[in-house]
Amino acid sequence: MHDKTLALTARALQAGEISSVELTNRCLERIRRFDESLNAFITVTGDRALEQAAAADRRIAAGDATALTGIPIAHKDIFCTAGIRTSCGSRMLDNFISPYDATVVERLSRAGAVMLGKTNMDEFAMGSSNETSFYGAVHNPWDRDKVPGGSSGGSAAAVAARLVPAATGTDTGGSIRQPAALAGVTGLKPTYGRVSRYGMVAFASSLDQAGTLTQTAEDAALLLEAMAGCDSRDSTSLDEPVPDYSRAIGEPLEGLTIGVPENFFDDGLDAGNAAALTEALGELERLGAKLKSIRLDNVHLSVPAYYVVAPAEASSNLSRFDGVRYGYRSPEAMAGDLNAFYRRNRGEGFGAEVKRRILIGAWVLSTGYYDAYYLQAQKVRQLISGDFARAFEDVDIVAGPTTPTPAFGIGQKTGDPVQMYLNDIYTIGANLAGLPAMSVPCGFSGALPVGLQLIGPHLSEARLLQTAHHFQRETDWHARVPPGYGENP
Numbered sequence: 001m002h003d004k005t006l007a008l009t010a011r012a013l014q015a016g017e018i019s020s021v022e023l024t025n026r027c028l029e030r031i032r033r034f035d036e037s038l039n040a041f042i043t044v045t046g047d048r049a050l051e052q053a054a055a056a057d058r059r060i061a062a063g064d065a066t067a068l069t070g071i072p073i074a075h076k077d078i079f080c081t082a083g084i085r086t087s088c089g090s091r092m093l094d095n096f097i098s099p100y101d102a103t104v105v106e107r108l109s110r111a112g113a114v115m116l117g118k119t120n121m122d123e124f125a126m127g128s129s130n131e132t133s134f135y136g137a138v139h140n141p142w143d144r145d146k147v148p149g150g151s152s153g154g155s156a157a158a159v160a161a162r163l164v165p166a167a168t169g170t171d172t173g174g175s176i177r178q179p180a181a182l183a184g185v186t187g188l189k190p191t192y193g194r195v196s197r198y199g200m201v202a203f204a205s206s207l208d209q210a211g212t213l214t215q216t217a218e219d220a221a222l223l224l225e226a227m228a229g230c231d232s233r234d235s236t237s238l239d240e241p242v243p244d245y246s247r248a249i250g251e252p253l254e255g256l257t258i259g260v261p262e263n264f265f266d267d268g269l270d271a272g273n274a275a276a277l278t279e280a281l282g283e284l285e286r287l288g289a290k291l292k293s294i295r296l297d298n299v300h301l302s303v304p305a306y307y308v309v310a311p312a313e314a315s316s317n318l319s320r321f322d323g324v325r326y327g328y329r330s331p332e333a334m335a336g337d338l339n340a341f342y343r344r345n346r347g348e349g350f351g352a353e354v355k356r357r358i359l360i361g362a363w364v365l366s367t368g369y370y371d372a373y374y375l376q377a378q379k380v381r382q383l384i385s386g387d388f389a390r391a392f393e394d395v396d397i398v399a400g401p402t403t404p405t406p407a408f409g410i411g412q413k414t415g416d417p418v419q420m421y422l423n424d425i426y427t428i429g430a431n432l433a434g435l436p437a438m439s440v441p442c443g444f445s446g447a448l449p450v451g452l453q454l455i456g457p458h459l460s461e462a463r464l465l466q467t468a469h470h471f472q473r474e475t476d477w478h479a480r481v482p483p484g485y486g487e488n489p
């Protein structure tokens, strides 16, 4: 049962073949057995999960269940959870217990989902490898010496190792899609504003978006239906109806035109990834889609533009963490003047990557450099949005790589931030333009999974999920389990 998709698990629950308490206990056993080798969880909430599971079982018995009632899930530790620590992967918030639930958490628990715990992540979601967490690196279940991708690496590893059927994540520059690709699971980043950001610790507010890590597109559809929708507590949340994604995924693919950016398939793309992607595009063609070669000419500028805009917003968002109202306070905090107080709290509370971003952000926003960097980056952002808008005049969706390479070694890129940032070359464009995008398992490079990225126009989640669903009906890449994680505890 542990390796079943969310959709199949839901059917088994409704049919009374298994109870939520049994299912939750099995997941908790798997976490106990396997998580020592993965470090995917920061906090496991076993007792609370079993209480929620018992309530879900009563709800199912009363005939009052939704598709998610009784399904165990995990939340990235960036989502506020009332009464349970929300660390955001940082020493700064190691002691932070939120008084309220994030909208995502609230909506999923209202639907009856059972929260198993909070997953490990890069500190404040800054990273591409899950190595910047205060709680240590997450290991990729396909090869534990490799990174699982970041920043939602704990969620991706937990789903890949079948510790939990589904998990939430957030994506500011690729943090759902990139770990989904490196860990061999399905990741969905919805349109900016589709899912409320309320209660999600802010990194770069004009880019942040919550989404899902699941085995399948069908599972992502079920979760998105419950998570999406307008929320008066987030002023950027879109006031648009939420479609019946689960129904839409079954519609035939005929008539779909897929744009393939030829400049995404250059020397920078690993040969094994390229081979798997070419195969996958062929499969989409066999399914009835028409492929069309396109160019996204400004996408190579997305990394430099993003690494100005995101740190600028982060430097502002993270100024609230000073150890006064909440957050880490140094034991030496009171030993000097006010400046020393801030310096100690922030100096000891934040890790190196977060400090680097705060410094870059403050610098690009400073009077002398604002025009040269921040303003310029905003103009590049417009160019990239324009590239996509033009492409979508001719094609329904864009397909290409999620990442340039499969998972790389733990420690391999930590000494060179630019090499680390270049992992995001294919994912950042969708964030800069606010577009929905997915990563779908599409093969292997050596023994490591490869992700196919699908990007669509604003609010085209149904189209993306439908394309991914058809692909997954014909392939079994998403169903492969990392060696050693298949057996039951």
Ligand code: GLN
Binding pocket: 125, 126, 127, 128, 150, 151, 170, 171, 172, 173, 174, 175, 176, 203, 310, 424
């Ligand atoms: N890797 C990117 C960064 O480090 C994206 C992170 C994210 O999407 N949260 O900022």
